[in-house]
Amino acid sequence: MKEPARILVIGGGYVGMYAALRLQRKLKRELRHGGVQVIVVDPEPYMTYQPFLPEAAAGSISPRHVVVPLRRVLPDCTVVIGEATAIHHGKRTATVRTLATEEEGTGTVDIHYDELVLAPGSVSRALPVPGLAEFGIGFKTVEEAIGLRNHVLEQLDIASSTRDPDVRDAALTFVFVGGGYAGVEALGELEDMARYAVRYYHNIAPEDLKWILVEATDRILPEVGEEMGKYAVRELRGRNVDVRLETRLDSCADRVAALSDGSRFPTRTLVWTAGVKPHPILAATDLPLNERGRLKCTAALQVEGVEHAWSAGDAASVPDLTADRPDAVCAPNAQHAVRQAKVLAANVAAAIAGQPLTDYAHKYAGSVASLGLHRGVAHVYGRKLKGYPAWFMHRVYHLSRVPTFNRKARVLSEWILSGLFKREIVSLGSLENPRAEFKLAADTGRHPGAS
Numbered sequence: 001m002k003e004p005a006r007i008l009v010i011g012g013g014y015v016g017m018y019a020a021l022r023l024q025r026k027l028k029r030e031l032r033h034g035g036v037q038v039i040v041v042d043p044e045p046y047m048t049y050q051p052f053l054p055e056a057a058a059g060s061i062s063p064r065h066v067v068v069p070l071r072r073v074l075p076d077c078t079v080v081i082g083e084a085t086a087i088h089h090g091k092r093t094a095t096v097r098t099l100a101t102e103e104e105g106t107g108t109v110d111i112h113y114d115e116l117v118l119a120p121g122s123v124s125r126a127l128p129v130p131g132l133a134e135f136g137i138g139f140k141t142v143e144e145a146i147g148l149r150n151h152v153l154e155q156l157d158i159a160s161s162t163r164d165p166d167v168r169d170a171a172l173t174f175v176f177v178g179g180g181y182a183g184v185e186a187l188g189e190l191e192d193m194a195r196y197a198v199r200y201y202h203n204i205a206p207e208d209l210k211w212i213l214v215e216a217t218d219r220i221l222p223e224v225g226e227e228m229g230k231y232a233v234r235e236l237r238g239r240n241v242d243v244r245l246e247t248r249l250d251s252c253a254d255r256v257a258a259l260s261d262g263s264r265f266p267t268r269t270l271v272w273t274a275g276v277k278p279h280p281i282l283a284a285t286d287l288p289l290n291e292r293g294r295l296k297c298t299a300a301l302q303v304e305g306v307e308h309a310w311s312a313g314d315a316a317s318v319p320d321l322t323a324d325r326p327d328a329v330c331a332p333n334a335q336h337a338v339r340q341a342k343v344l345a346a347n348v349a350a351a352i353a354g355q356p357l358t359d360y361a362h363k364y365a366g367s368v369a370s371l372g373l374h375r376g377v378a379h380v381y382g383r384k385l386k387g388y389p390a391w392f393m394h395r396v397y398h399l400s401r402v403p404t405f406n407r408k409a410r411v412l413s414e415w416i417l418s419g420l421f422k423r424e425i426v427s428l429g430s431l432e433n434p435r436a437e438f439k440l441a442a443d444t445g446r447h448p449g450a451s
């Protein structure tokens with residue numbers, strides 16, 4: 001019997017999940033009859049809807065509703081929970097490490113394919129700043145968002161119970177580096193949440209909290225344009241957020257954030273959102289990369305100069321056919337990732353059927369960003385909005401975009417409930433160490449004298 005044509009999708013994020021969804025629909029018959037097989041590999045069993053991470057950090061949406069279970073939405077695909085560690089496209093082979101291979105001690109497994117969709121996205125672009133690797137945290141995953149929420153609430157508990165003014169000051173100082181939407185939205189939502197939470201602390205006033213946004217260029221939120229970016233700076237400063245433009249973080253060694261303008265802030269919270277870089281797995285392939293380490297792709301989303309390899313999203317450098325400059329490439333954002341994924345899947349199906357391919361062309365429509373509850377900025381299709389209307393638009397837009405009806409209904413009901421009831425303000429940081437209590441009990445049992 002003839003082997004099925006195998007399409008291997010590395011990464012189940014925006015590009016991977018949407019491409020697999022589209023392939024599942026387009027190749028329904030072939031998948032059912034065994035003519036084609038789609039395998040999706042991702043270290044996590046879910047796709048993360050990243051634009052909702054700031055709201056998850058603020059507690060407006062529960063963490064499990066910002067993720068989409070891959071197995072549920074991709075019933076006709078094979079989902080492998082694992083991490084690709086290398087790709088040898090010449091041999092049409094991807095090397096994958098899974099939990100099972102680790103458990104069995106076999107290390108990795110090789111998966112052969114006929115068509116490769118490589119979509120591992122990007123990782124935080126951390127610079128060699130002293131102390132950053134030890135004390136910094138990124139804001140790209142649901143684990144980071146929830147970890148940060150718990151951490152911020154924990155700092156309020158520390159500040160409220162310490163007698164040492166230095167410890168208190170450091171606990172109440174929150175430094176965010178990077179003024180793109182990840183950093184600004186995360187700061188806006190967490191500041192809002194913390195200001196609300198301190199009403200339940202008898203010895204912390206909102207003015208005691210120090211929020212600092214450090215941005216190397218002269219503007220924040222470039223995605224919403226200059227005018228709305230300036231508005232966002234005014235809005236944040238009006239809330240007592242210390243926005244420092246044209247400033248860099250020089251060091252955060254010993255938990256002191258030292259900035260290029262000479263100021264120093266002892267802090268226990270340093271959030272790094274100063275840009276992204278292509279995923280390091282790309283360097284472990286024999287595929288062509290551009291000078292920034294992204295996969296060189298054609299407008300039809302094929303990897304340049306090789307056959308049967310496709311890419312899109314943050315990992316790919318795709319020509320922007322709508323731009324005036326001929327060398328312009330699409331920016332790494334969800335707007336392009338989703339649309340590229342759909343064209344990519346259609347082209348993979350067309351290539352298998354021997355049909356012509358379509359070029360990707362989408363003019364960036366603009367952006368919406370939330371600055372906390374009831375506050376936002378938007379610049380979409382030439383229209384500029386700020387304050388409540390922009391925030392409302394942000395919610396409507398993302399509700400319409402979050403995948404599956406199930407998720408939309410759950411997110412909407414959470415928003416309605418959080419409008420009716422008070423916010424949750426407890427830190428569940430101990431969830432990160434669930435065995436601690438039992439371990440203590442077991443240790444005390446072994447050494448009865450110990451208390």
Ligand SMILES: Cc1cc2nc3c(=O)[nH]c(=O)nc-3n(C[C@H](O)[C@H](O)[C@H](O)COP(=O)(O)OP(=O)(O)OC[C@H]3O[C@@H](n4cnc5c(N)ncnc54)[C@H](O)[C@@H]3O)c2cc1C
Nearest residue numbers: 011013014015050051083084120121313314333334335337
């Ligand atoms: C906080 C935040 C807010 C954002 N807000 C917006 C917004 O409002 N609007 C907007 O347009 N964009 C926004 N973005 C950007 C947007 O989320 C990204 O551009 C988009 O996710 C890119 O899609 P992707 O498929 O390339 O990567 P991802 O969605 O990141 O998917 C990559 C996937 O690959 C998997 N993977 C990684 N390594 C491996 C490996 N070795 N093997 C197998 N799988 C692997 C990952 O687990 C992940 O599931 C935001 C990003 C963040 C972090």
